Amino acid sequence: MTATDLDLQPVLERLDTSVDDSVERLFALLRIRSISTDPAYREECRSAAQWLVDDLTSIGFDASVRDTQGHPMVVAHHEGPEGAPHVLFYGHYDVQPVDPIELWEDDPFAPALKQRDGTTVITGRGASDDKGQLMTFVEACRAYKAVHGALPCRVTILFEGEEESGSPSLKPFLEANAEELKAEVALVCDTSMWDRQTPAISGSLRGLVGEEITVSAADRDLHSGHYGGAAANPIHILTRILADMHDETGRVTIPHFYDGVEEVPAQQLESWKALGMTDEQFLGEIDLKHPAGEKGRSVLELTWARPTAEVNGITGGYTGDGFKTVIAAKASAKVSFRLVAGQEPQAIRDNFRAFVRERVPADCRIDFADHGASPANILAADSPAVIAAKTTLSDEWPKPAAVIGMGGSIPIVGDFKTMLGMDSLLVGFALSDDRIHSPNEKYELTSFAKGQRSWARILDALARHDG
The missing domain is CATH 3.30.70.360 (Alpha-Beta Plaits)
Structure with a gap:
């Protein structure tokens, strides 16, 4: 069997007909109180890791809980067709504390589907960061297995349990297991879309x-x-x-x-300008009006491409x-x-x-x-992974995919580069109003459903890409 034997369309159709089941599985994971920073929830963190291992095993992965000095890692492997690329998917199953609990409208660990401003959302701590996001990839793999009995790529999965508490065990784990975890590219789903209709690939991290x-x-x-x-x-x-x-x-x-900081190329600045984000729009969401950083630069340049001291x-x-x-x-x-x-x-x-x-x-x-x-991390805009993902995400969503910068930092991306020699493709389906780390976190049902379809498309594109 080759990757080209695995037709994408029936996989997408399978995902469309199994959304309700995938939501129930996500609910089961969201009910586990895997707060990594609080020792009182140590056993719940292990329960979340074991839940993921059991779920991945049920769809044919060789999955296991790996102990660390802190909370355990989840590592899983699945073979792909001969000659297919090898990808490493990363996510984290731990969540932020829920304080202040009195500001939550409902129990943060009793997930539900609710209507918000005419949109169906999944509520609960971890719905967007990062349980809902990581399960979009798992569900894409599940659909491939249900339809074809195989995956289009060789897949390794790494789920961490300490991302929200500084990842103290991550570097030692990567050092000890480097050969097992190395792949051609890492896939990271812990980022956001540009807006509800525009998917985004994060091409840079500070x-x-x-x-x-x-x-x-x-x-x-x-x-x-x-x-x-x-x-x-x-x-x-x-x-x-x-x-x-x-x-x-x-x-x-x-x-x-x-020292070493270069000006953003004019072409890049123009592409950011074309996204249509004004200073007033960016700051208006937080009830501010005037940029406070280096004078003469746009808010996107300030947050994506300039260094700061805060x-x-x-x-x-x-x-x-x-x-x-x-x-x-x-x-x-x-x-x-x-x-x-x-x-x-x-x-x-x-x-x-x-x-x-x-x-x-x-x-x-x-x-x-x-x-x-x-360190900061940049993924070349002409890399095969970016080209493949940008094309196929544009096929899935109403508007073409945007390659954006990120003002935040995801240290694992730098570790993948320096320790495992891998670039990372950052594609996420969160929205800016998902209230991650805050009371009343949510994840839009459209993000969850189309996120699954997006990962199915990306796996297909990576398997077929000849670059």
Whole structure:
């Protein structure tokens, strides 16, 4: 049997007639409270992994639960026709905590179909991020097996259980199992569409460096009347450092921060402009109007193709109810850097720390905590995987597929590249209003159903592509 023997049309028809069954299977997975960051749900995380193994085994995968120092991985393999490409599909079965629970309209682990603004949606924690997304791929494989008894590609699946808690076990697992997991391309379904009618391939991801800095001065909190004006104030020192990170035009002032950063080609900027996203539309969703980053750049360029330095949290002194006149003994800030191609994470970390040390008085102390790092990732627009996916997604959805950037970071994509030598094709069917990580998460039924059809089409296109 060859890939060309596996006709796509009956697979699509099978998916159309089995949507109700696929929703019930997703509901079963959504009911499992696989909150990875909370030790109280450790056994539920294992239950989710076992549920996926059982489901994949039922459709002919060689699947197993793989223990780690944290929550288990799910690894599954299925052979394909002779000469067919080998793909690795990645998703995660863990979910975010549900707090604040009082803002949920229903039990977050009691999934249901509901009508929202004339659209049918699947409700529940994990519906969009990432259980609903990963099951679109599983259902595509299920339909192929039901119709043809085979898959058009050789498929390996890796489902992680710690993505929402920093993936501490992922790199060691990839290192230990590199030969087993290597494939020609990784498929990642943890991203979004451009809009409800336009599918998207994420051609670039920004990298990420996380830092926490703590400035310490006196050996205890001080009375601001006795010591104010004489003793160093860590909050003053910290906030001056943070303010110094940007100039009046929004550029980052850390030395060598822009080393290796190139301007976006004019043709790429024009293609982004053609998507029709204005500053007002982008910021209007969050009740803002004016871009705050580097002057003279569009919001899409700022979020997809420019590096950033952001302060994510500050603590120090008395922050409770009422008032307390103290000079804090220490003050801390969490700072993150989003990186673009050409920037080296460790160099950014080193230069930032040098920048901070230069601004700390001699009788004060600075401490740093590392919160991970990953480089930016770019998938060439002319790669065979992108070409195949763009064509076939355009056949499935009302509007042609867009190749977009992503302001966020998915560290696994960088790990696949550096550790396994694989590029990643990022195709997701979430929408910007799915409320991931928030109360009342949802996943549109159209996203779930057409997502299944899309993956069936992509597998078919990859199997037949001669490039």
